[in-house]
Amino acid sequence: MNTKQRILDEALTLFSEKGFANVFVGEIAERVGIKAPSLYKHYKGKQAIFDAIIEEMHHRFLEQARLLRIRGDNPEQDAEVYGSLPEDRLVRLGLDLFGYELHDDYTRRCRKMLTIEQFHNQDLASAYMSHYVDDPLLYHGALLGTAAGKGVLRAEDVKVMALQFYAPFYLMLTVCDRDPGREAEATGILEKHIRLFNKLYGRSV
Amino acid sequence: MNTKQRILDEALTLFSEKGFANVFVGEIAERVGIKAPSLYKHYKGKQAIFDAIIEEMHHRFLEQARLLRIRGDNPEQDAEVYGSLPEDRLVRLGLDLFGYELHDDYTRRCRKMLTIEQFHNQDLASAYMSHYVDDPLLYHGALLGTAAGKGVLRAEDVKVMALQFYAPFYLMLTVCDRDPGREAEATGILEKHIRLFNKLYGRSV
DNA sequence: GTCTATAAGAAGATAGAC
DNA sequence: GTCTATCTTCTTATAGAC
Numbered sequence: 001m002n003t004k005q006r007i008l009d010e011a012l013t014l015f016s017e018k019g020f021a022n023v024f025v026g027e028i029a030e031r032v033g034i035k036a037p038s039l040y041k042h043y044k045g046k047q048a049i050f051d052a053i054i055e056e057m058h059h060r061f062l063e064q065a066r067l068l069r070i071r072g073d074n075p076e077q078d079a080e081v082y083g084s085l086p087e088d089r090l091v092r093l094g095l096d097l098f099g100y101e102l103h104d105d106y107t108r109r110c111r112k113m114l115t116i117e118q119f120h121n122q123d124l125a126s127a128y129m130s131h132y133v134d135d136p137l138l139y140h141g142a143l144l145g146t147a148a149g150k151g152v153l154r155a156e157d158v159k160v161m162a163l164q165f166y167a168p169f170y171l172m173l174t175v176c177d178r179d180p181g182r183e184a185e186a187t188g189i190l191e192k193h194i195r196l197f198n199k200l201y202g203r204s205v
Numbered sequence: 206m207n208t209k210q211r212i213l214d215e216a217l218t219l220f221s222e223k224g225f226a227n228v229f230v231g232e233i234a235e236r237v238g239i240k241a242p243s244l245y246k247h248y249k250g251k252q253a254i255f256d257a258i259i260e261e262m263h264h265r266f267l268e269q270a271r272l273l274r275i276r277g278d279n280p281e282q283d284a285e286v287y288g289s290l291p292e293d294r295l296v297r298l299g300l301d302l303f304g305y306e307l308h309d310d311y312t313r314r315c316r317k318m319l320t321i322e323q324f325h326n327q328d329l330a331s332a333y334m335s336h337y338v339d340d341p342l343l344y345h346g347a348l349l350g351t352a353a354g355k356g357v358l359r360a361e362d363v364k365v366m367a368l369q370f371y372a373p374f375y376l377m378l379t380v381c382d383r384d385p386g387r388e389a390e391a392t393g394i395l396e397k398h399i400r401l402f403n404k405l406y407g408r409s410v
Numbered sequence: 411g412t413c414t415a416t417a418a419g420a421a422g423a424t425a426g427a428c
Numbered sequence: 429g430t431c432t433a434t435c436t437t438c439t440t441a442t443a444g445a446c
Binding site for chain 1: 221222223224226227317320321323324325330333334338361362364365366368369371372373375376377379380383384394397398401402405406
Binding site: 251 | 421424
């Protein structure tokens with residue numbers, strides 16, 4: 001990894017732990033293994049580093065949204081894909097996504113940084129909301145809606161179901177971000193949540 | 206309100222909007238209507254102001270926890286109170302608590318400040334977790350457990366039910382903190398959530 | 411591209427008059 | 429208790445040699 005990229009990497013780590021205002025340029029430089037003035041050959045200043053991080057994050061989030069097939073080029077085709085998923089995979093999907101969000105280093109650091117900085121900048125607040133609330137609700141809404149079968153549920157109910165399915169993941173994610181020692185507890189209760197949810201909303205609706 | 210208290214009040218507002226590091230002593234003083242040096246007659250420094258805010262918050266949170274009858278002196282008596290609640294009140298309880306959390310000025314500012322500062326200080330992270338995750342889960346667990354009747358559900362299920370009931374409130378609270386314009390949407394979907402939850406878990410279990 | 415030296419400025423805190 | 433003036437420290441950023 002080149003110096004320019006390493007600066008972004010170390011800065012993201014520091015920003016996610018202490019927040020933008022509490023990180024000093026010299027601190028970033030030290031972790032990269034250079035002196036502060038050298039850093040200015042790569043970026044115009046501290047703000048420019050932050051902006052570069054946010055830009056990269058936007059790209060990655062967009063990429064991820066595409067992988068989830070939300071906001072893809074062809075929503076109708078996406079719906080067919082959801083419908084073809086075996087029901088069992090739906091059960092595991094939640095825990096897999098949870099594990100990814102929790103363990104992927106880049107994702108985890110971005111989420112913590114957004115949590116700290118979201119009130120400074122409307123753009124960051126929107127990014128947080130899209131990625132951790134609205135996109136997942138759309139995604140699970142599409143999955144649940146298609147899995148339950150057309151016409152079985154009203155459109156409104158799909159939104160409520162998506163909220164009921166996803167919100168526990170969101171809550172336990174915030175728990176584990178603050179106290180990683182509670183991950184086992186989190187996955188345990190989320191497993192029960194998924195099973196109970198499936199029992200209540202099973203095909204017998 | 207005396208000057209000493211007004212300092213805390215204005216400081217809390219600023220800390221909740223910008224975070225501790227981005228608020229300057231002169232800024233707090235200006236809002237109070239004095240000059241920065243005068244402020245040092247009331248508090249030793251910026252950190253002392255923050256500490257005083259946190260101390261007051263802890264007191265209020267403890268008070269609130271008592272009102273919720275969680276961690277009261279007599280858990281057995283509390284359980285009886287829960288059991289005597291008409292089922293209809295359970296339905297409204299959620300929306301009332303949601304409205305309180307959202308509209309009470311002190312609560313809202315504390316929550317936003319904790320959100321920003323939680324990763325700097327383990328004590329703040331714990332306060333956030335207790336007040337916005339663990340206490341509500343205990344509270345709703347006790348309510349739901351008692352309402353469902355002794356022996357009808359296993360103890361584990363009560364924890365999952367509490368999570369499924371409360372998590373949507375938590376998620377929509379974070380939404381409204383970032384974008385107050387979405388409050389109508391939030392209360393709308395939470396109403397549906399409560400009705401659907403009651404239908405699924407109704408006494409016919 | 412990296413360094414040392416240093417400028418420039420911001421912000422917390424104090425001194426001492428009133 | 430409040431003010432003006434000032435000190436001190438910390439941090440960003442630049443200059444210029446290598």
